[in-house]
Amino acid sequence: MTTEEVLGIFREAGAVLEGHFILTSGLRSPVFLQKARVFMHADKTEKLCRALAARIRQEVSGSIDYVVGPAVGGLIPAYETSRHLGVPAIWVEREGGVFRLRRFEIPQGARVVIVEDIVTTGLSIRETVECLRGIGVEVVAAACIIDRSAGKADVGVPLVALAEYEVPAYPADQLPPELAKIPPVKPGSRNI
Template identity: 40%
Template sequence: MLIDLLKETEALLEGHFLLSSGKHSDGYVQCAKLLMHPQKAEKAVELIVEKLQGVDFDIVVGPAMGGVIVSYELARQTGKPSIFVEREDGEMKLRRGFSIEKGQKVLITEDVVTTGKSAYEAIKVVEEHGGVVVGIASIVNRSTGDIKYPLYSAVKVDLNTYDKEDCPMCKQGSTPIKPGSRKIIL
């Protein structure tokens, strides 16, 4: 069902992509195309909420940009508050008067988890403020299973990911495009 929504909204892309991690891929999930439709976003996040049954958390924190809408919608459906962390001078920070209380149980949200880089940046901020991260929630999990926190995703998508040196598309002369909101810093 969710794969159908991703395709219907043109959020599931095929091609040659440069990911924020610096890796290359033959597929990309642009959840912003799904999230621009509130009713479809609601359905996608309902699938996450189902997987969160029994998970105790006090607040939802999404890293900007990808996690903000997911954080808001997940908080709306669970009755929890939602805040976000954002980059300032290239580093994730808690701003806008947001706070995390010491010992507060935090659920990190993302649209797509591949390497978990943005989620880990958010986790660092949460822990610096005394929060306790109980897991990561995402619409799409395209990780290889190496995320160090419990991951609650609406759908698992397997897309090929390559180091630049091993990328078959590069070897065929293709140049990757960089979708998404984050610039690559290698």
């Protein structure tokens, strides 16, 4: 699946929004990819995650024991991608602001791939890697549907992206004048 095909699915779902958005990372952007509008359609989600699973198989050598999704954004793509990889899906969630594997036990040495929806700075994946390594799990790679950084985000492990789509993102104190004129909206899930 090409980047244009992935973006086509997002456009069909009305998930490419324009305005002034506060991203989960805290950066500001004139474009927001509202993946919830894609994930509400099982057929679109299945198509994207099937393609992501195929890309993971191509780029990750060796076995995979689990797919791990960071809550909240990674839950749906992790589950659907795990279905296509034929392995269990589990997730980490925030407890006191820190990712923890609260609901599951995972054997030490298990080989996992972290699956996220969209990567901008890679912070959620880095925090998930830290959590999993802290309990003795081997994180062999991370994967995402769209890498907004176009390969620039350092997630701490190899990153497999179904699509790369670089969208401008700015610190709040460095906004271009046209963006500064628009009231910001914060649609992400970081504080959930």
